[in-house]
Amino acid sequence: MSALIAAEFLKLRTTRTFWWLSLVAVALPVLVVVITLATSNTVSQDDGRSLLSNIGIAGLFTLILGVVGAAGEYRHGTITSTFLVAPDRRRVLVAKALAHAIGGLFAGLVAAVVVLAIAIPWLSSQGHAVGTLSLSTGDIAAIAAGSVAYAAVAAILGVGFGSLLTSQVAAVVIVLILVSVVDPVAAGLAHQYGKFSLQGLGMAMSGNSSENAGYELFAPGVSGLIYLGYSIALIAAAAVAVPRRDIG
Amino acid sequence: MIAVEALTKRYGRTVAVDGLTFTTRPGSILGFLGPNGAGKTTTLRIILGLAHPTSGTATIDGRPYRSLGDPTGEVGSVLDTSGLHPGRRGRDHLRIIARAAGLPVSRVDEVLRLVDLESAARVRTGAYSLGMRQRLNLAAAILGDPRTLVLDEPANGLDPQGIRWLRDFLRSLAADGRTILVSSHVLSEVSQTVDEVVVIHRGRLRAHSTLTELTARGAGSATVRVRSPQAERLAELLGPAATQVQPGLLTVGDRPPEQVGELAAQNGITLHELVAERADPSLEEVFLELTRDTDGDVA
Numbered sequence: 001m002s003a004l005i006a007a008e009f010l011k012l013r014t015t016r017t018f019w020w021l022s023l024v025a026v027a028l029p030v031l032v033v034v035i036t037l038a039t040s041n042t043v044s045q046d047d048g049r050s051l052l053s054n055i056g057i058a059g060l061f062t063l064i065l066g067v068v069g070a071a072g073e074y075r076h077g078t079i080t081s082t083f084l085v086a087p088d089r090r091r092v093l094v095a096k097a098l099a100h101a102i103g104g105l106f107a108g109l110v111a112a113v114v115v116l117a118i119a120i121p122w123l124s125s126q127g128h129a130v131g132t133l134s135l136s137t138g139d140i141a142a143i144a145a146g147s148v149a150y151a152a153v154a155a156i157l158g159v160g161f162g163s164l165l166t167s168q169v170a171a172v173v174i175v176l177i178l179v180s181v182v183d184p185v186a187a188g189l190a191h192q193y194g195k196f197s198l199q200g201l202g203m204a205m206s207g208n209s210s211e212n213a214g215y216e217l218f219a220p221g222v223s224g225l226i227y228l229g230y231s232i233a234l235i236a237a238a239a240v241a242v243p244r245r246d247i248g
Numbered sequence: 249m250i251a252v253e254a255l256t257k258r259y260g261r262t263v264a265v266d267g268l269t270f271t272t273r274p275g276s277i278l279g280f281l282g283p284n285g286a287g288k289t290t291t292l293r294i295i296l297g298l299a300h301p302t303s304g305t306a307t308i309d310g311r312p313y314r315s316l317g318d319p320t321g322e323v324g325s326v327l328d329t330s331g332l333h334p335g336r337r338g339r340d341h342l343r344i345i346a347r348a349a350g351l352p353v354s355r356v357d358e359v360l361r362l363v364d365l366e367s368a369a370r371v372r373t374g375a376y377s378l379g380m381r382q383r384l385n386l387a388a389a390i391l392g393d394p395r396t397l398v399l400d401e402p403a404n405g406l407d408p409q410g411i412r413w414l415r416d417f418l419r420s421l422a423a424d425g426r427t428i429l430v431s432s433h434v435l436s437e438v439s440q441t442v443d444e445v446v447v448i449h450r451g452r453l454r455a456h457s458t459l460t461e462l463t464a465r466g467a468g469s470a471t472v473r474v475r476s477p478q479a480e481r482l483a484e485l486l487g488p489a490a491t492q493v494q495p496g497l498l499t500v501g502d503r504p505p506e507q508v509g510e511l512a513a514q515n516g517i518t519l520h521e522l523v524a525e526r527a528d529p530s531l532e533e534v535f536l537e538l539t540r541d542t543d544g545d546v547a
Contacts, residue, residue, distance in 0.1 A: 007348035
């Protein structure tokens with residue numbers, strides 16, 4: 001199994017897609033944080049929390065990373081050599097999910113480190129040493145850890161979507177519509193839905209407050225478990241569908 | 249050894265493979281022939297566990313591909329030229345397979361050398377020519393040093409030098425005692441390489457024999473060429489067996505030359521030429537005959 005995970009991770013590292021998506025996953029949260037710091041005054045704990053939880057933006061891109069990594073194999077036909085080396089397709093699926101989780105974790109971790117490295121000194125220079133925002137070091141660590149975990153499970157969810165849908169373009173479009181249109185609209189119509197939506201769960205994991213989201217959120221840990229549950233459910237569905245499939 | 253038994257594959261109402269049975273002989277090259285759409289690729293994909301048969305079995309050394317303990321070490325395959333990520337370097341493509349199969353990276357460089365692809369090893373496959381992609385796929389196939397090879401149209405898109413290279417390459421692989429199953433829709437591409445052929449058409453077996461037997465199939469229709477100033481008289485005596493090709497020249501079918509000569513002598517006909525011609529059809533003609541659309545019946 002470890003050989004398969006290593007192979008899947010090598011697969012990930014040897015395409016430019018991974019590096020570009022990781023770059024965006026890091027650059028976008030950093031950009032948002034820098035713009036926020038430069039244009040507004042951070043005065044409250046809520047401001048600080050919402051500022052730092054921008055690390056969670058990385059999760060959207062690691063989700064796409066998973067989708068592209070799984071569906072891309074069908075797009076380019078590399079799935080053939082994948083299944084020739086490892087005919088047990090379920091094992092491949094699990095290895096792929098874990099490799100992408102590692103990739104997502106990596107991107108999320110870099111995003112968190114860079115954002116914190118910029119935001120904390122910047123806030124201090126504005127006279128907001130971390131303590132004065134009443135965000136404890138523990139709070140900050142929880143926001144960072146939650147965001148990194150989110151980036152990792154989102155990649156697993158993406159692998160599930162990509163493996164089930166196989167069409168790369170369709171899978172990316174569907175996931176983007178789901179997260180950026182269906183989730184917010186549905187949450188706006190029925191607030192109860194918000195905390196179960198991919199968007200709501202991601203926001204909660206990366207430390208956003210309910211006020212920030214505009215609807216009630218679960219605690220970060222609970223949200224993480226629910227998100228992981230979705231991811232596992234999707235991988236399980238793929239584990240049923242993929243072995244039945246004729247390749248080529 | 250690859251054994252295909254009563255293999256059938258239906259896609260909806262279309263029957264791609266229809267009760268196909270054949271086995272490869274260990275250490276020999278079996279040509280798997282048929283026109284495009286005959287069911288060759290479908291059969292190979294079933295053998296390799298990529299597609300599911302509707303009924304029947306396909307095994308390698310007695311086991312279905314999916315139950316092989318070390319597939320890369322037991323079977324190598326080339327399926328098509330598209331299975332490469334255009335943004336990935338050729339060497340990385342092989343490294344991934346090697347990693348999954350537990351093979352050392354040194355083996356990757358070794359096979360790159362064997363297929364003459366070292367110079368392009370670090371080039372992204374999107375920039376590869378069809379021939380280079382074919383070589384990379386062959387490199388992947390032999391990565392695990394398998395005893396059995398399954399190659400689907402490996403000559404496709406190769407230039408004459410490439411085809412010659414492939415022929416020598418396959419011969420050297422077979423010389424090491426490997427069993428090779430190689431498909432093609434052009435008999436001449438493989439006729440100099442294979443020991444035996446399986447010909448299929450519309451998913452059904454049309455022939456399984458050695459090349460010599462295949463040629464012999466069409467033989468027997470010997471003709472006799474006769475040149476005579478009294479050709480018309482001779483033609484009358486021979487009846488429908490004779491055809492006047494041009495004034496003074498006949499071709500006679502279904503009669504040995506002795507019989508024609510004696511008949512001429514008995515009737516006082518002068519002969520200027522009496523030649524027995526074996527109208528051996530070319531392999532290609534036999535192949536075309538075997539894969540002709542005669543609805544339903546199997547040769």
